[in-house]
Amino acid sequence: MSERIYTIVPTPRREAILSMLKRGERVDGRKPDEYREITVETGIVGNAEGSARVSIGHTKVIAGVKVSMGTPFSDAPDKGVQIVYAELIPMASPIFEPGPPDENDVELARVVDRGLRSSSTIKLEDLAVVPGRHVWRVFIDIYPLDHDGNLFDASGLAAVAAVLTAKIPKTSISGESTVVVEEEKVPLPVGNAPVFVTVAKMGDILVVDPCYEEELVMDARITFAIDKEDRVCATQKGGRGSFKPEEVIRALDMALSLAPELRKKLPSTPI
Amino acid sequence: MVEAKGVKLLDENGRRLDGRRLDELRSCRIEAGVLKNANGSAYIELGRNKILVAVYGPREVHPRHEAMPDRMLLRCRYSMLPFSVPDRKTPSPSRREVELSKVIREALEPAIFVEEFPRTTVDVYIEVIEADGSTRVTSITAAAVALADAGIPMRDLVAAVSVGKIDGVLALDVNGLEDQYGEGDMPIAIMPRLGEITLIQSDGLFTRDEVIEALEMARKAIQELYKEQKRALREKYSKIVEEVESEEVIG
Numbered sequence: 001m002s003e004r005i006y007t008i009v010p011t012p013r014r015e016a017i018l019s020m021l022k023r024g025e026r027v028d029g030r031k032p033d034e035y036r037e038i039t040v041e042t043g044i045v046g047n048a049e050g051s052a053r054v055s056i057g058h059t060k061v062i063a064g065v066k067v068s069m070g071t072p073f074s075d076a077p078d079k080g081v082q083i084v085y086a087e088l089i090p091m092a093s094p095i096f097e098p099g100p101p102d103e104n105d106v107e108l109a110r111v112v113d114r115g116l117r118s119s120s121t122i123k124l125e126d127l128a129v130v131p132g133r134h135v136w137r138v139f140i141d142i143y144p145l146d147h148d149g150n151l152f153d154a155s156g157l158a159a160v161a162a163v164l165t166a167k168i169p170k171t172s173i174s175g176e177s178t179v180v181v182e183e184e185k186v187p188l189p190v191g192n193a194p195v196f197v198t199v200a201k202m203g204d205i206l207v208v209d210p211c212y213e214e215e216l217v218m219d220a221r222i223t224f225a226i227d228k229e230d231r232v233c234a235t236q237k238g239g240r241g242s243f244k245p246e247e248v249i250r251a252l253d254m255a256l257s258l259a260p261e262l263r264k265k266l267p268s269t270p271i
Numbered sequence: 272m273v274e275a276k277g278v279k280l281l282d283e284n285g286r287r288l289d290g291r292r293l294d295e296l297r298s299c300r301i302e303a304g305v306l307k308n309a310n311g312s313a314y315i316e317l318g319r320n321k322i323l324v325a326v327y328g329p330r331e332v333h334p335r336h337e338a339m340p341d342r343m344l345l346r347c348r349y350s351m352l353p354f355s356v357p358d359r360k361t362p363s364p365s366r367r368e369v370e371l372s373k374v375i376r377e378a379l380e381p382a383i384f385v386e387e388f389p390r391t392t393v394d395v396y397i398e399v400i401e402a403d404g405s406t407r408v409t410s411i412t413a414a415a416v417a418l419a420d421a422g423i424p425m426r427d428l429v430a431a432v433s434v435g436k437i438d439g440v441l442a443l444d445v446n447g448l449e450d451q452y453g454e455g456d457m458p459i460a461i462m463p464r465l466g467e468i469t470l471i472q473s474d475g476l477f478t479r480d481e482v483i484e485a486l487e488m489a490r491k492a493i494q495e496l497y498k499e500q501k502r503a504l505r506e507k508y509s510k511i512v513e514e515v516e517s518e519e520v521i522g
Contacts, residue, residue: 102369103369103370103372103373104373106366106369106370106373107370107373107374109366110366110367110370114473114474117474118455118474118475118476119476220377220381222471227476230478230479231476231477231478232473232476232477232478232479232482233474233475233476234472234473234474235457235471235472235473235477235482236374236472237374237377237468237469237470237471237472238374238377239377240377240380240381240385241381242381242462242465242467242468242469243467243468243471244466244467244468245466245468245486245490248468248471248482248486249482249483249486252479252482253479256479
């Protein structure tokens with residue numbers, strides 16, 4: 001209900017960061033449209049159907065995919081179920097506290113969920129084993145391990161990488177509608193794959209991939225999820241500030257031009 | 272997606288199911304100062320949406336450790352009444368309501384001079400009484416009026432509208448049916464005088480050109496909502512002026 005993550009940056013430091021930005025310099029020496037180094041590893045947890053560990057600079061996020069056979073939602077009886085969950089665990093940052101998920105956890109999970117859902121990353125219509133009765137429920141759980149800013153992009157990358165490499169049990173139907181779950185594994189049916197690009201605004205300056213210190217001094221942020229056909233499949237503005245319409249377009253153009261670079265970090269879709 | 276579900280949202284003349292043009296708002300009525308206990312309040316009807324907003328504060332922060340030394344703490348609770356939607360919603364806050372409470376707060380905060388009231392809090396309580404699509408943006412439009420009614424110093428009001436995608440084209444102010452069967456939704460909040468965007472979200476697929484067009488559609492619609500916001504505030508305060516003046520005559 002309220003903003004719990006409230007951290008004060010000493011005024012001299014804030015002014016130093018902002019005056020550097022005006023000269024086109026960032027605290028860690030990057031250009032405004034430059035990401036930190038990105039690594040993506042997949043298949044890191046044997047018990048998960050799919051998993052990935054992503055780092056963007058010092059930010060580290062782990063994501064896992066688990067599936068279970070269940071019943072569909074009544075408003076989508078012929079589709080599988082996708083559930084994205086994120087937890088900002090206290091391990092990852094001194095500003096995260098233990099306890100039930102708060103608005104920051106929920107926002108992160110829901111933005112990643114919208115990006116995946118809108119782009120049909122998981123082909124949910126292919127997950128209805130017996131439409132109306134038995135469908136796969138796909139759980140994507142996201143856990144930041146070390147928070148140095150830009151959890152949205154890292155979480156999106158981890159979730160998508162885990163989904164693209166996930167393998168689920170093969171099923172067959174015996175009799176009328178009894179589902180037999182077999183030992184053999186098949187790839188999770190996937191279609192599109194979005195990448196998430198976050199742009200932070202300080203004054204009239206826009207930078208991508210804000211590190212934690214930049215997040216503390218930013219006025220606002222905007223995240224775009226971009227699908228394979230350069231369409232926006234999720235947008236989320238956050239923070240206490242605002243954007244001019246032309247800044248939204250400028251941020252979108254930054255996201256569109258960086259999306260291919262991020263997409264290269266994703267594992268190629270298994271066939 | 273739409274074809275598969277067999278729901279066509281536009282007729283052969285390009286009119287929507289409720290008869291509106293693509294760039295047409297539903298009828299909107301706002302009333303300011305509708306609650307006795309709250310410091311400020313507003314009631315809005317947009318089409319079939321009915322939403323009530325109460326503002327309490329600036330007041331002492333509880334719990335006290337949440338108070339901030341350099342500005343007020345803005346808190347916001349968006350909630351849907353169980354009977355506001357076709358299938359009863361459980362009264363406990365859903366994950367959707369938790370997220371919307373956050374984005375609505377962040378849509379309102381840019382308009383408020385938060386540094387004017389350090390160590391205090393302002394609480395914005397939003398109850399959706401009846402929902403028919405675009406409730407988050409409608410809540411923002413009403414909440415800005417309630418904040419102004421509470422006398423909170425603001426740089427501008429905030430008005431908000433959604434732009435959806437139905438049958439492959441952009442449509443202003445999506446209703447519940449269009450939200451359910453449409454291909455996308457982009458809620459946008461703008462400070463009408465300053466032209467600053469304080470909320471933008473989207474789901475569904477939008478091309479770059481569609482994002483630009485949606486922003487333009489929202490910008491125009493927001494001026495209409497802004498007129499109604501100002502009318503509601505003027506109406507309330509002109510009533511007070513009348514009351515005061517009539518008392519003077521009696522006195």
